Amino acid sequence: MSILTILQYPDERLQQVGAEVTLFNDALRTFIHQLETTMRAGPGGVGIAAPQVGRIERIAIVDVSAKKKIKQHGRLVLINPDITAWQGSVVGREGCMSVPDYTGNVVRAETITLTAQDEFGQPQQFEMEGFEARAVQHELDHLDGMLFLDRLVSRRSDLFKRKVYQ
Amino acid sequence: MDKWYMAVVVGADRPGIVAKVTAALFDGGCNLGEASMARLGGNFTMMLMVQSEGREQAVKAMLAPVVESLDLHLHIDSINGELHHHLEPDVRITLFGEDRSGIVAHATAALAEVGLHILSLESDVAGSEDKPIYVLHIEGAAREGIPALESALEIIASEGIETRLMPIETLIG
Numbered sequence: 224m225s226i227l228t229i230l231q232y233p234d235e236r237l238q239q240v241g242a243e244v245t246l247f248n249d250a251l252r253t254f255i256h257q258l259e260t261t262m263r264a265g266p267g268g269v270g271i272a273a274p275q276v277g278r279i280e281r282i283a284i285v286d287v288s289a290k291k292k293i294k295q296h297g298r299l300v301l302i303n304p305d306i307t308a309w310q311g312s313v314v315g316r317e318g319c320m321s322v323p324d325y326t327g328n329v330v331r332a333e334t335i336t337l338t339a340q341d342e343f344g345q346p347q348q349f350e351m352e353g354f355e356a357r358a359v360q361h362e363l364d365h366l367d368g369m370l371f372l373d374r375l376v377s378r379r380s381d382l383f384k385r386k387v388y389q
Numbered sequence: 390m391d392k393w394y395m396a397v398v399v400g401a402d403r404p405g406i407v408a409k410v411t412a413a414l415f416d417g418g419c420n421l422g423e424a425s426m427a428r429l430g431g432n433f434t435m436m437l438m439v440q441s442e443g444r445e446q447a448v449k450a451m452l453a454p455v456v457e458s459l460d461l462h463l464h465i466d467s468i469n470g471e472l473h474h475h476l477e478p479d480v481r482i483t484l485f486g487e488d489r490s491g492i493v494a495h496a497t498a499a500l501a502e503v504g505l506h507i508l509s510l511e512s513d514v515a516g517s518e519d520k521p522i523y524v525l526h527i528e529g530a531a532r533e534g535i536p537a538l539e540s541a542l543e544i545i546a547s548e549g550i551e552t553r554l555m556p557i558e559t560l561i562g
Contacts, residue, residue, distance in 0.1 A: 317560045318559050324474070361562040
């Protein structure tokens, strides 16, 4: 199975909004297999979204199961996904296969409720937290033409802001 | 091929230093690489990678008018401009406590001993003049693992410094 070419910023296709998937056929499933192969070929990649390979549709794959001791749902194929509830916020470090040699801090919701279809069009719903929730939010951003660069916050901690209170 | 220099610029802080220094470099045909700038104790400090066809003296000459008008100190060295090879930190350490001499020296010695490769360090003297506190943020690569760092931090904590360690788990998506 061939590995697809990952688009790199500033390729403008990364900033386009993905189209809803309406046809759940073998061609879709073949593409998903290629997309997953591409994700697993990259070092440390825990997610990928179709727009990263130039297919501007609402398809993402997330699999954080390589990380031990965290709550997670294993390999997830997420088609037409939608986050229906968010809770909490937490800063974490992110990088992206479409933005080589840079990582930055991004604020994400700590827990989310996610609905999506699988590769056969079946509806799914998940409650997620922590690293997996972060991965899903990162990938879903790609479906809306957003990169983690759009959400960077300072690397300097905001715990000890230098302020004079009078 | 253009050469890379590290320019270090320091002077009493005032608005406009960055704009004037970088405009002089741009007007002189230079390209900037990575930079780190901060206000430290009322001084503005800049460290910036400068790429130029000219020699060290030529870069100095371009900056001479702005250095003189803003009363800045300038130091330039030839360097290897090794871009696109960032090392990623996997740990963030925060130390804080009552300010006293030796915090940085003792803490970083203990951390170096157990394999910490410091990639960035920022510190502030905060609090009030009569009760200053010291706050230190370090990001680095734990070459001998995080448990080794934790044991070093226990020793630092026993000397009256508060220590916090957070693994940095970078998500690649």
